[in-house]
Amino acid sequence: MKWLQKKGIRLSFKTYLLDGLSYMALGLFGSLIIGLIIKTAGEQFNLPFFEEMGALAMSMTGPAIGVAVAYGLKAPPLVLFAAAVTGAAGYSLGGPAGAYVAALFSTEIGKLASQSTKIDIIVTPFVTIAAGYSAAAYIGPFIADFMTSFGGWIVWATDQRPIMMGMLVAMLMGLALTAPISSLAIALMLDLSGIAAGAATIGCSAQMVGFAVASYRENKFSGLIAQGMGTSMLQVPNILRNPLILLPPTIAGMLMAPIGTTIWIMENNAPGAGMGTSGFVGQIMTFQTMGFTTEVMIQVILLHFIGPIVIALLLSQYMRKIGLIKEGQMKIHTGGSEK
Known part of the structure; x- marks a missing residue:
């Protein structure tokens, strides 16, 4: 050793x-x-x-x-x-x-x-x-075939059970994006596509914009941009201290995903599925997949941004009110000790 x-x-x-x-x-x-x-x-x-x-x-x-x-x-x-x-x-x-x-x-x-x-x-x-x-x-071809087959099963299952599977895909991919692993690599290896990729994009976007607005009182505008356009992974140290702060953005993604799999059908490709709002790649790939139209633009704004922002903000404020999230627990890059 x-x-x-x-x-x-x-x-x-x-x-x-x-x-x-x-x-x-x-x-x-x-x-x-x-x-x-x-x-x-x-x-x-x-x-x-x-x-x-x-x-x-x-x-x-x-x-x-x-x-x-x-x-x-x-x-x-x-x-x-x-x-x-x-x-x-x-x-x-x-x-x-x-x-x-x-x-x-x-x-x-x-x-x-x-x-x-x-x-x-x-x-x-x-x-x-x-x-x-x-x-x-x-070895490579066998692994690639397995990942592609597994991703195909997720796509099929989402088509058959759009509400349940949409929520599940949004939750898992969103958590993968925030965790210190790569949701992008997972999406590409699974070759996610169609509404499964659309649900994943909603879940990933909700994590980023959800954390950005939920922690605005601690991190202000710089934190809003860093998390909303960069990565929600910045919250990992805080999540380890208080896992409950994961609830607002995760629930926001799970609630918005069924709308994107049943009412306003959202689709995407594998590269966009695991990126969320990071560099707006998820949105760019959505437009590439669904077309650059006013209708798609409205759906993206509502399902990737406004919906998750409102849900995550309201839920985080309620959790702060009842003491589940305390002041300073969502502070990023503090440069000092926290109580």
Whole structure:
């Protein structure tokens, strides 16, 4: 065990799921997501240069995932650079899940080989690429197929039971967005689409705007923007101290999701499903999926913003009134101790 630790290998749930998925999401955002945004802007405004730029960024998703995961696992330089190849192999053979598995496996094997011989510059990248390509070829496709099948079941179940499944998807994806894991990576690996992705977007949006308005008295305008357009993950330390602060945004998402699965049908794609209002990616992908129309704009405003804001604010105020949430318990980046 000491030898593994010396090589920078730490066998833990946190390392491989929490850290790994979080950095995978950064790789996705730096390639697929931003590429989709640029490409969509190019299509809507008839800018071929932006379309080509976005398409190029999207085509680099595999290498970006590989490097991001390797960086998150603190890989040595040669392993980090070779992970671009293993991520590309995993993505081509197994999609996002394949890229994640190939990068994870190759990084840890590459660490074992790193600095172990006098020809490290040859051995380390060779071992890393061989391990990653093997994982991509033999493991990645099975994982990708499972994730896709499981995501297909969620989509089917949401179509059959739109109220119950809409609430469940909104709750789980919303909690995943706020937790130190990646809702984006989950949505992409499950390949969520249709109204299931629409419900997930509502749940994720509710977490972000819900926490933003519920904690406004502590965090003011800067906190509103940081959480509403950045990430509700900023509240994780406060959630650990008082898990009850999760209730207002989570309930808001669960109440709004059935409206989006039955009355005003909301759809989205996998990249938009796990982003909420972060950079307004969830909304941009909603428009890309459903079209840029006045009707869709109204639905987005009501279901992604106004509805969750009103519910989360009223519920948080009531919880403050009866003492379930105390003053200062939703303060972010305090820089000092809290009582």
